[in-house]
Amino acid sequence: MSVMDAEVAATPEDPATDAGSLLSPDQLLAAIGGRLADPLPLISWARELGDLHAALISTALNPRRPSDLTEAALHAEIAKVVDKINSWAAFYVRHSRCARRHTHTFGEVISHVAKSYAEAWWTVLHADCAELRHSAWVHLGEVRDGYAQLITDIRAGRVQLPLGWRGIRHTRQNDAALENDGALAEGTEGD
Numbered sequence: 001m002s003v004m005d006a007e008v009a010a011t012p013e014d015p016a017t018d019a020g021s022l023l024s025p026d027q028l029l030a031a032i033g034g035r036l037a038d039p040l041p042l043i044s045w046a047r048e049l050g051d052l053h054a055a056l057i058s059t060a061l062n063p064r065r066p067s068d069l070t071e072a073a074l075h076a077e078i079a080k081v082v083d084k085i086n087s088w089a090a091f092y093v094r095h096s097r098c099a100r101r102h103t104h105t106f107g108e109v110i111s112h113v114a115k116s117y118a119e120a121w122w123t124v125l126h127a128d129c130a131e132l133r134h135s136a137w138v139h140l141g142e143v144r145d146g147y148a149q150l151i152t153d154i155r156a157g158r159v160q161l162p163l164g165w166r167g168i169r170h171t172r173q174n175d176a177a178l179e180n181d182g183a184l185a186e187g188t189e190g191d
Contacts, residue, residue: 021092022155025148028110032117041088042110045081049114052078057122082107086164096157102150105164109150116143 023031023042030036031043032050056074069077085107093106104112116139123136153159 022151024151025144028113028147029117029144032114033121042085045085045088046110046114048081049078049111050117052081053111053115053118054122057118078111082111083164085110089161090163093161094154094157096160099153099158099160102159102161104161106161107164109147109161113143113147116140 021042023046027036027043028046031038031046034047034050036043036047052074055069056071056078059069059071059074082105086105089106120136120140124133127133127136150159154161
């Protein structure tokens with residue numbers, strides 16, 4: 001063993017990627033389903049995303065049913081939770097500059113797992129077609145395995161996640177808010 005290898009072996013695991021920071025695939029699915037009770041913020045955000053994606057399915061399938069939350073409001077809430085996870089990940093998830101780049105932020109990945117979980121369970125509970133139920137379950141297994149590989153790659157320093165951008169929808173909302181603020185400011189100048 002070289003001196004360099006000995007130093008790497010003697011270095012404790014990076015605290016930014018310790019076992020308490022990143023949820024295992026089984027922990028993530030349990031958190032999304034509300035079967036993991038722990039005060040860690042990532043667990044509560046995963047549960048919240050699971051609930052929001054389940055509500056989104058219900059709203060999309062029953063558009064005439066009166067609801068306090070519209071699809072747009074649910075998407076906005078999902079974006080807020082994704083942003084919280086991305087902010088958390090900027091501090092707790094290892095960033096390796098030399099690693100290959102991933103296409104999605106950690107919040108987007110967690111949201112995708114939550115969406116797949118909600119859709120798979122809805123399909124299993126409501127679809128009459130056995131093949132469709134099986135396909136939904138297989139897809140959730142594939143998503144779970146993809147998340148497991150991502151966590152392995154993060155811990156090994158083989159992948160770097162982007163920090164995030166809220167996208168055009170958020171940009172347009174901010175532009176509208178700025179225009180409204182500008183119009184209000186112009187309206188009060190003559191007073």
